[in-house]
Amino acid sequence: MFIAEPVQGAGGVIFPPDDYFPESVKSVISMRFYWFPTR
Numbered sequence: 001m002f003i004a005e006p007v008q009g010a011g012g013v014i015f016p017p018d019d020y021f022p023e024s025v026k027s028v029i030s031m032r033f034y035w036f037p038t039r
Helices: 020-030
Strands: 002-004 007-009 012-014 035-037
Touching: 002 020, 020 035
Parallel strands: 002 035
Antiparallel strands: 007 012
């Protein structure tokens, strides 16, 4: 299972790079894990 959401830091919310989630989905699916996006 892979659950991802933004990280709260001292400078505010830290967002991942634009290609982070598309690449993560590929990795998660290739390992036969479940992908649960959050809003």
